[in-house]
Amino acid sequence: MTGKWTEDLSVGVEEIDAQHKEVFATADALLAAVEKGGGHGEVTKVIAFLERYVENHFQMEETYMKRFHYPEYPRHKIEHTTFISDFYDLRQELDNDGVTPELTVRLANRIGDWLVDHIGQMDKALGAFLRKRL
Numbered sequence: 001m002t003g004k005w006t007e008d009l010s011v012g013v014e015e016i017d018a019q020h021k022e023v024f025a026t027a028d029a030l031l032a033a034v035e036k037g038g039g040h041g042e043v044t045k046v047i048a049f050l051e052r053y054v055e056n057h058f059q060m061e062e063t064y065m066k067r068f069h070y071p072e073y074p075r076h077k078i079e080h081t082t083f084i085s086d087f088y089d090l091r092q093e094l095d096n097d098g099v100t101p102e103l104t105v106r107l108a109n110r111i112g113d114w115l116v117d118h119i120g121q122m123d124k125a126l127g128a129f130l131r132k133r134l
């Protein structure tokens with residue numbers, strides 16, 4: 001089990017919250033796949049979905065930030081970029097070393113921890129800003 005979306009992670013913007021829930025659910029699906037003994041194919045399929053989804057999600061947030069000239073945009077964007085690059089590194093490891101439960105769990109936990117941290121600070125601040133404008 002990775003971090004879970006709970007009400008205290010709500011940023012107060014429905015579109016953003018819905019996508020955050022989906023990311024948590026997919027990280028859980030990743031763990032479920034590997035727990036069930038899912039092979040390389042199944043696990044990489046979930047990872048590919050997650051990667052695309054996260055990229056789209058970040059883009060959505062960044063579009064809002066740019067549209068409303070959010071002053072914290074550069075700092076926020078750096079966190080997104082760093083996450084994506086960490087994610088690629090871990091995926092690369094999975095591609096090189098094969099899908100091991102250890103690596104998959106590490107990836108899922110990394111996503112969960114990062115999300116809780118990032119949503120709790122960066123996205124909540126963004127949510128508070130957007131709520132006054134949307």
Ligand SMILES: [Fe+2]
Pocket residue numbers: 061076080118122123
């Ligand atoms: Fe964000």
